[in-house]
Amino acid sequence: MSKRIASMSRRPLAAALFVALVAPGMAFAQTAKEKQLEARVAVLEQQIQALLASQQQQQTVIADTQAQITEVKTAQTAPADAKPRIQTGPITPGALPGTSFTYGGFIKMDAMYTDTSDGRIADGSSGRLFYLPSAIPVGGSTADGGDPYTDYHAQFSRFYLSADTTTAEGNKFKAYIEADMFGGGSNALAGNETATNTYAVSLRQAYVSWNNWLAGQTWSNFMDVAALPDAVDFVGVTDGTVFVRQAQLRYTKGPWSFSAENPQTTITPYLNSAARFNSGDNVMPDLTARYVAKGDWGHFSVAGMVRQFKYLDETDTGGAVSVSGKFNLGKSDDIRYAVNAGSGIGRYLA
Numbered sequence: 001m002s003k004r005i006a007s008m009s010r011r012p013l014a015a016a017l018f019v020a021l022v023a024p025g026m027a028f029a030q031t032a033k034e035k036q037l038e039a040r041v042a043v044l045e046q047q048i049q050a051l052l053a054s055q056q057q058q059q060t061v062i063a064d065t066q067a068q069i070t071e072v073k074t075a076q077t078a079p080a081d082a083k084p085r086i087q088t089g090p091i092t093p094g095a096l097p098g099t100s101f102t103y104g105g106f107i108k109m110d111a112m113y114t115d116t117s118d119g120r121i122a123d124g125s126s127g128r129l130f131y132l133p134s135a136i137p138v139g140g141s142t143a144d145g146g147d148p149y150t151d152y153h154a155q156f157s158r159f160y161l162s163a164d165t166t167t168a169e170g171n172k173f174k175a176y177i178e179a180d181m182f183g184g185g186s187n188a189l190a191g192n193e194t195a196t197n198t199y200a201v202s203l204r205q206a207y208v209s210w211n212n213w214l215a216g217q218t219w220s221n222f223m224d225v226a227a228l229p230d231a232v233d234f235v236g237v238t239d240g241t242v243f244v245r246q247a248q249l250r251y252t253k254g255p256w257s258f259s260a261e262n263p264q265t266t267i268t269p270y271l272n273s274a275a276r277f278n279s280g281d282n283v284m285p286d287l288t289a290r291y292v293a294k295g296d297w298g299h300f301s302v303a304g305m306v307r308q309f310k311y312l313d314e315t316d317t318g319g320a321v322s323v324s325g326k327f328n329l330g331k332s333d334d335i336r337y338a339v340n341a342g343s344g345i346g347r348y349l350a
Contacts, residue, residue, distance in 0.1 A: 098165055098166045098167075099163065099164065099165035100163070100164050100165070101161075101162070101163050102161075102162045102163075102164075103159070103160065103161050103162070104159070104160055105157070105158045105159030105160055106157065106158055107154065107157045108154060108156045108157050108158070109152065109153070109154045110129070110130065110151075110152070110153055110154070110155075110156065110234075111150075111151075111152050112128075112129075112130075112150065112151045112152075113148060113149075113150050114128070114148060114149055114150075114151070115147075115148040115149075116136055116137055118136075118137045118138055118139060119137030120137070120149070121135055121136065121137065124192075128151050129151070129153060129155060129156075129182070129234070130156075130233055130234035130235055131233055131234075131235065131238060132235070132238065132350065133238055133239055133350065134349075134350070153197070153199075154181070154199075155180065155181040155182050155183065155199050156180050156181070156182060156234050157180060157181055158178065158179070158180040158204070159178070159179060159180075160176065160177065160178035160179070160205075161176070161177050161178075162174070162175070162176045162177075163175045163176075171210065171211055172209075172210070172211055173208070173209070173210055174208065174209045175207075175208045176205060176206070176207055176208075176218075177203075177205065177206045178203075178204040178205040178206070179201050179202060179203055179204055180201075180202050180204055181199035181200070181201060181202065182199075182202035182204075183199050183200035183201070183202050203217065204217075204245065205217055205218045205219075205245065212251055212252050212253055213249075213250070213251055214248075214249070214250040214251075214252070215248075215249050215250075216247065216248075217245060217246060217247045217248070218245060218248070219244070219245050220242070220244040220245065220246060220248070220259075220261060220288065220348065221248065221250055221257055221258070221259035221261070221288040221289075221290050221303070222242060222244070222261075222286075222288040222290070222303050222304075222305045222320070222322060222348060223242045223243065223244055223303075223322075223348070224242070224290075224301050224303070224322065224324040224325070224338060226299060226326055227301070227324040227325060227326055227336045227337065227338050228241070228336070229336055235350050238350035239350075240338075240340060240349060241338065241340075241349065241350050242322055242338070242340055242345075242348050242349060242350075243348075243349070243350035244347070244348050246261050246262040246264075247261070247262045248260065248261040248262065255291055255292050255293060255294075256289070256290070256291055257289070257290045257292075258287075258288070258289050258290075259287070259288045259289075260285040260286070260287055261285055261286040261287075261288060262285065262286070263282035263283075263284060263285050263286050263307060263308060264278055264279075264280070264282065264347065265278065265279040265281065265282055265308075265309045265310055265311055265346075266278050266279075266346055266347040267279060267311055279310065279311040279312075281310040281311055281312065282308050282309075282310050283308065283310065284307075284308040286305060286306075286307040286308075287305065287306045287307070288303060288304065288305045289303065289304050289305075290302070290303040290304075291303075296328070297327060297328055298325060298326040298327045298328045298334060299325050299326055300325040301322075301323070301324050301325055302321070302322070302323055303321070303322040303323075303324075304319065304320070304321050304322075305319060305320045305321075305322075305342070305344065305345075305348070306318075306319045306344070307319070307320075307344050307346075309344070309346075317344070318342065318343045318344020318345075318346070319342050319343065319344045320340065320341065320342025320343075320344050320345035320348065321340070321341055321342055322338065322339070322340045323338070323339045323340075324336075324337060324338035324339070324340075325337060325338075
């Protein structure tokens with residue numbers, strides 16, 4: 001009995017000793033694991049701090065970029081009274097949104113066979129380059145006439161440059177320049193037909209427009225360009241046709257247009273006793289007004305003009321009226337017409 005009690009008392013003592021021995025080991029194991037967890041937490045905190053720093057840097061870059069974009073937009077929409085800025089880079093359509101640049105032209109050769117019975121058209125004059133009724137001799141001596149002559153040239157080859165843009169405020173701007181090798185009809189200073197056939201550049205059109213205003217050289221407001229018949233010749237049907245390009249200031253509002261154009265008095269001596277000449281004595285510009293009605297059917301136009309004639313101390317005033325238009329006959333055919341009259345029409349007729 002006493003042995004059994006002694007045995008039972010030993011077992012709790014052994015268990016107590018086992019717990020006492022194991023407890024420090026378990027405590028040591030928990031402490032090491034906690035340290036590992038703390039180390040991992042520290043690493044994660046460092047990574048989070050690095051991510052936050054990177055995010056802050058990206059936000060700073062984005063803010064700087066947005067500020068630069070705002071600065072560029074502000075510069076593009078700066079008021080007209082702001083200080084002008086110097087263009088430092090190439091101007092391209094991509095650099096100027098809403099702007100288009102165009103260019104074009106053609107190469108043209110004319111081959112002419114001419115026969116005038118009342119005299120020869122002077123070599124080097126405009127009448128030798130295209131059909132020009134006013135250059136044909138009438139009632140003169142036939143000593144140097146009667147025999148035909150041939151002319152070849154490429155002076156009416158043409159090229160042009162154009163720029164169009166619309167500002168942020170909706171204003172429309174256009175610049176246009178066009179030239180050929182006509183040389184004003186006389187190329188005596190530029191070359192001749194003996195060897196190189198060198199021709200001078202001739203300005204056809206050069207103007208700028210801003211909304212309703214136009215300034216520069218272009219077709220006269222008194223002339224209805226859309227009513228001209230299609231022709232291979234430089235002018236085409238010239239008899240009784242208004243055909244003038246000159247410097248002008250023009251205002252267009254809806255169907256109405258008004259212009260003040262370069263004046264010039266052309267004088268033809270009585271009975272063709274001497275060559276025709278021009279006078280630059282005019283003071284008043286040529287004043288024109290035009291009304292155009294348009295539709296799918298075509299267009300109808302009425303134009304009027306008042307101009308001054310002046311030579312030395314002699315002054316006179318004249319005027320002219322033009323009625324013209326085009327009536328469409330399907331997609332590819334039409335009828336074009338023009339009636340021009342007036343004591344002041346003079347040089348405006350080809």
